[in-house]
Amino acid sequence: MEKSNGLRVVLFPLPIQGCINPMFQLAKILHSRGFSITVIHTRFNTPKASNHPLYTFLEIQDGLSEAEASTRDVTLVLTLLNQSCCRGWIRPSPKARRIDGPIRISKALRAPAPFPLRISFPCNRRNAFPTINKTSLLNPRLKPNVSLFSTVSRSNSCEAPFRDCLTKLLQSETEERKQTISCLIDDSGWIFTQHLAQSLNLSRFVLSTYKVSFFVGHFVLPKLRRERYLQPQGSSIACSEQDEPAEEFPPLRKKDLLRILDEETEVLDSYSDMILETTKASSGLVFVSSCEELDEDSLRQARREFQVPIFAIGPSHSYFPGSSSSLFTPDQTCIQWLDKQEDKTVIYVSFGSVVNISETELLEISWGLRNSDQPFLWVVRVGMVNGTKWIEAIPEKGKIVKWAPQQDVLKHRATGGFLTHNGWNSTVESVCEGVPMICVPSVWDQLLNARFVSDVWMVGLHLRSREW
Numbered sequence: 001m002e003k004s005n006g007l008r009v010v011l012f013p014l015p016i017q018g019c020i021n022p023m024f025q026l027a028k029i030l031h032s033r034g035f036s037i038t039v040i041h042t043r044f045n046t047p048k049a050s051n052h053p054l055y056t057f058l059e060i061q062d063g064l065s066e067a068e069a070s071t072r073d074v075t076l077v078l079t080l081l082n083q084s085c086c087r088g089w090i091r092p093s094p095k096a097r098r099i100d101g102p103i104r105i106s107k108a109l110r111a112p113a114p115f116p117l118r119i120s121f122p123c124n125r126r127n128a129f130p131t132i133n134k135t136s137l138l139n140p141r142l143k144p145n146v147s148l149f150s151t152v153s154r155s156n157s158c159e160a161p162f163r164d165c166l167t168k169l170l171q172s173e174t175e176e177r178k179q180t181i182s183c184l185i186d187d188s189g190w191i192f193t194q195h196l197a198q199s200l201n202l203s204r205f206v207l208s209t210y211k212v213s214f215f216v217g218h219f220v221l222p223k224l225r226r227e228r229y230l231q232p233q234g235s236s237i238a239c240s241e242q243d244e245p246a247e248e249f250p251p252l253r254k255k256d257l258l259r260i261l262d263e264e265t266e267v268l269d270s271y272s273d274m275i276l277e278t279t280k281a282s283s284g285l286v287f288v289s290s291c292e293e294l295d296e297d298s299l300r301q302a303r304r305e306f307q308v309p310i311f312a313i314g315p316s317h318s319y320f321p322g323s324s325s326s327l328f329t330p331d332q333t334c335i336q337w338l339d340k341q342e343d344k345t346v347i348y349v350s351f352g353s354v355v356n357i358s359e360t361e362l363l364e365i366s367w368g369l370r371n372s373d374q375p376f377l378w379v380v381r382v383g384m385v386n387g388t389k390w391i392e393a394i395p396e397k398g399k400i401v402k403w404a405p406q407q408d409v410l411k412h413r414a415t416g417g418f419l420t421h422n423g424w425n426s427t428v429e430s431v432c433e434g435v436p437m438i439c440v441p442s443v444w445d446q447l448l449n450a451r452f453v454s455d456v457w458m459v460g461l462h463l464r465s466r467e468w
């Protein structure tokens, strides 16, 4: 770490693995530039403080009961929290006074990264793509499900405790006169923090864990949905048109856009509007898992539309062990298992930290993998299969783990392909390691990420069925 610069940054990640990882990558970058780090976090999905002895961790209440907070069934928790929505939203007042802290932050983020950045597109590895027996995986019912309302609900239940915590921090800063809190950096999904930061005269930077294209593009969805409701025939489009490009949101196809619009998203519409407003009112926007090379056009668009400084400083994951911010304990035995496999033969299967599937879907994937006749490493989280605690039958040629050290798996010479839900972190990690993907996007931004993979960068294939 550089000598301390006397400034402290307060971070507030959304309690979801895919949002926690990028936040800790950002923490590490800022810490390496001399900033002290305080992480405010919910009780639900608490990050492991012991992995970060140099940071200060402050837990806040999140409104969940003991039983709810201790469950590993994220979907269940999110569904419970779904009951409260966006009520009580307060419009942000004009921008807060800029103070020295954010300027220092801007400099830290603008300066060359402390680590060499590298992206390798896996075009030269396409021939090494393992042969999957696709027909065996074709099943229109194979649709993982996930609740989309987590962040909206959590925002409401955390507001008062977060305000108290931040206010106390600022008070102790004044009393002790030791360190200046330069700014708050939190996830774009926290919609109450902008107003709060302004009222405390603290600058707020927004971290987006989406691909820039999705972050910028998804604000059009509420308008599209309204227009669609006005159409006499509602949503339906002819089969022949389904594969056509969706001009309103490239590179999605019409069928992808319909799937996104069909999600139960009236709540998400007003949520998106709030994210737009609060981001525009912020002091800056940071994308830690993207860069100019991956998102040049969208970054140009973002800089036009948001009149705040925008930093795309990633991908930075490969310089930090993913396990350090992992909510689950990675099963390291899969690396020894991979060591015994031949080069580029193993198909790695993971649907990230939130997507759930049914038992039927699980069986369908099992058969597909078995019939592919390739060795496979498959992450089946506890509670991931609806209605089943754990799976007994492990198909031959495969290894099943509850959580994998994903970055190490993707780096491993034996890994030849990735059957993925296309969460943005997983997508970037795979692109950076040159591992081709079989895309099984489930919801929301995953559909866009998957289109980039298959149609724009051509580093993967969509698993085709009536729905995909």
Ligand code: UDP
Residues within 6 Å of the ligand: 016, 017, 018, 019, 021, 322, 326, 350, 351, 352, 353, 354, 355, 379, 402, 403, 404, 405, 406, 407, 422, 423, 424, 425, 426, 427, 429
């Ligand atoms: N991950 C992991 N081990 C696993 C599965 C996932 O370490 O067995 C990590 C993965 O490397 C990624 C994150 O969890 O950084 C998942 O984020 P992503 O955006 O891909 O999906 P989400 O969980 O948000 O749907």
